[in-house]
Amino acid sequence: MQAEYDIVVIGAGPAGLAAAIEAKKNGIESVLIVERDRELGGILQQCIHNGFGLHYFKEELTGPEYAERFINELIELRIEYKLETMVIDLTKDRVVTMVNSRDGLMTVQARAIVLAMGCRERTRGALNIPGTRPSGIFTAGTAQRFVNMEGYMPGKRVVILGSGDIGLIMARRLTLEGAKVLAVVELLPFSSGLTRNIVQCLEDFGIPLYLSHTITRIEGKKRLEGVYIAGVDVNRQPVEDTEFYIECDTLLLSVGLIPENELSKAADIKIDPATKGPIVNESLETGVDGIFACGNVVHVHDLADYVTLEAQRAGASAAQYVKELLPRKRTGISVRAGQGIRYVVPHFVNVDNLKDTLELFMRVDDVYKEKNVIVKLDDEVLATIKKKRLVPGEIEHIKIKAKMLKDKAVSSITVEVQKEGA
Amino acid sequence: MERRKMICISCPLGCNIEVFKDESVSGFSVSGNKCKLGKEYGIKEMTNPTRLLTTTVKLKNSHLKRLPVRTDLPIPKALIKTCMREINRIEVCAPVKAGMILLKNISDTGVNVISSRSIGQSQ
Numbered sequence: 001m002q003a004e005y006d007i008v009v010i011g012a013g014p015a016g017l018a019a020a021i022e023a024k025k026n027g028i029e030s031v032l033i034v035e036r037d038r039e040l041g042g043i044l045q046q047c048i049h050n051g052f053g054l055h056y057f058k059e060e061l062t063g064p065e066y067a068e069r070f071i072n073e074l075i076e077l078r079i080e081y082k083l084e085t086m087v088i089d090l091t092k093d094r095v096v097t098m099v100n101s102r103d104g105l106m107t108v109q110a111r112a113i114v115l116a117m118g119c120r121e122r123t124r125g126a127l128n129i130p131g132t133r134p135s136g137i138f139t140a141g142t143a144q145r146f147v148n149m150e151g152y153m154p155g156k157r158v159v160i161l162g163s164g165d166i167g168l169i170m171a172r173r174l175t176l177e178g179a180k181v182l183a184v185v186e187l188l189p190f191s192s193g194l195t196r197n198i199v200q201c202l203e204d205f206g207i208p209l210y211l212s213h214t215i216t217r218i219e220g221k222k223r224l225e226g227v228y229i230a231g232v233d234v235n236r237q238p239v240e241d242t243e244f245y246i247e248c249d250t251l252l253l254s255v256g257l258i259p260e261n262e263l264s265k266a267a268d269i270k271i272d273p274a275t276k277g278p279i280v281n282e283s284l285e286t287g288v289d290g291i292f293a294c295g296n297v298v299h300v301h302d303l304a305d306y307v308t309l310e311a312q313r314a315g316a317s318a319a320q321y322v323k324e325l326l327p328r329k330r331t332g333i334s335v336r337a338g339q340g341i342r343y344v345v346p347h348f349v350n351v352d353n354l355k356d357t358l359e360l361f362m363r364v365d366d367v368y369k370e371k372n373v374i375v376k377l378d379d380e381v382l383a384t385i386k387k388k389r390l391v392p393g394e395i396e397h398i399k400i401k402a403k404m405l406k407d408k409a410v411s412s413i414t415v416e417v418q419k420e421g422a
Numbered sequence: 423m424e425r426r427k428m429i430c431i432s433c434p435l436g437c438n439i440e441v442f443k444d445e446s447v448s449g450f451s452v453s454g455n456k457c458k459l460g461k462e463y464g465i466k467e468m469t470n471p472t473r474l475l476t477t478t479v480k481l482k483n484s485h486l487k488r489l490p491v492r493t494d495l496p497i498p499k500a501l502i503k504t505c506m507r508e509i510n511r512i513e514v515c516a517p518v519k520a521g522m523i524l525l526k527n528i529s530d531t532g533v534n535v536i537s538s539r540s541i542g543q544s545q
Binding site: 049 | 428477480486492499520538
């Protein structure tokens with residue numbers, strides 16, 4: 001391994017693979033991917049269900065199949081990668097410190113970096129559920145890895161807290177493997193998972209979904225013995241006389257994902273408190289020169305296909321940067337999340353870097369029906385988009401023609417959900 | 423059943439559709455779908471609902487203990503449990519190539535069970 005690379009990509013999941021491939025295709029010869037797991041593909045390797053690739057390949061694949069297409073391309077392009085290697089530090093001057101058990105400690109200087117570390121699951125500690133601390137409580141993704149790769153069943157009688165996609169997928173998976181899934185419990189009045197997963201993972205198997213409910217207590221000494229569940233009021237507080245008990249030996253938590261940004265913070269990259277990922281511009285460059293980011297490390301995406309598309313843009317931008325072709329004007333249009341919108345990515349737009357269109361990705365903060373989404377350039381309304389249904393679980397995207405921005409001296413773009421009667 | 427509301431699961435969009443029994447050739451009409459997959463799905467759910475089955479089988483001689491597999495075509499929903507019992511008897515030895523047929527004509531459906539990834543031998 002050399003001590004200098006044009007581009008170092010951190011993480012070999014769907015984001016890292018696509019970014020590295022795109023960088024190489026854009027003429028960058030020296031690209032290195034660093035991955036901490038024992039194989040390429042990241043979390044796709046444990047997502048054995050179908051539903052991947054519908055957008056990108058126009059066919060339906062499982063997670064491992066989707067990963068394999070990119071892994072094969074990476075190998076054909078002879079892109080260098082290091083497995084079982086953990087990046088432990090990153091500086092704003094793009095010095096990467098990493099370690100593995102063969103080579104020990106290594107330091108690499110990169111001309112550009114692509115952050116593709118993905119995200120990790122929220123755990124019981126983030127929820128403060130009262131009760132004892134027995135074994136049998138897992139995050140849904142950990143259970144998924146145990147069942148689908150390592151060959152362990154986490155338990156026999158299962159309750160799932162949170163109706164995120166991984167939780168729903170695991171409800172079906174554990175049922176198929178012979179466990180009894182007794183309930184999926186969701187604090188909010190709606191599920192945060194994709195609707196298709198409610199149908200094919202819960203309804204198909206008759207698994208009850210308790211909306212506006214939460215777990216109020218965990219019981220069990222060595223092993224989990226049961227959980228108390230109660231309905232919640234509009235303030236998400238448990239309602240006392242609605243409490244009931246379910247005897248179970250396993251509790252899975254599917255209560256959200258957090259972008260993994262320890263390295264970004266080490267490199268002094270500014271983080272958006274709403275996305276919990278780096279603040280990025282239209283080229284997916286962070287606030288630090290030459291450090292780009294893509295995929296779930298920027299914001300949690302609904303589909304791997306969308307991660308791939310974003311990562312390709314980041315890989316191409318990093319290649320442009322190395323070739324000194326990426327315009328360096330820093331100031332530009334700031335993108336703002338107005339009422340009803342939790343966040344919009346990218347956060348800044350340098351109009352000089354836009355080709356034909358600017359694509360904005362956003363999440364709403366609540367469920368809205370028959371509402372207009374408004375895009376404003378400064379105070380002027382640029383577009384009003386009618387939406388039948390807006391849900392926080394599904395990313396919305398809006399395309400703006402670059403020429404709409406180029407001709408004007410715009411300083412901000414605001415996206416908002418129109419108020420009632422407006 | 424003359425009409426039924428359902429959510430199309432053909433893709434992650436999840437359209438809310440409604441299927442009506444009528445006098446047309448297929449016997450049904452579908453509303454609320456955004457593409458032709460929604461119509462096909464709606465009619466199929468009324469006549470013969472099917473699902474692609476994805477699961478894992480025992481894997482030997484590799485760094486992992488389980489190999490992900492899937493049916494190469496959707497199977498009738500009612501046969502999911504029966505097919506799982508058959509698939510659970512499969513044992514595979516690495517190396518395996520993605521797409522390799524591991525079980526032909528599962529439960530007389532004409533559908534095959536295939537490996538959904540390539541995996542090497544353990545070193």
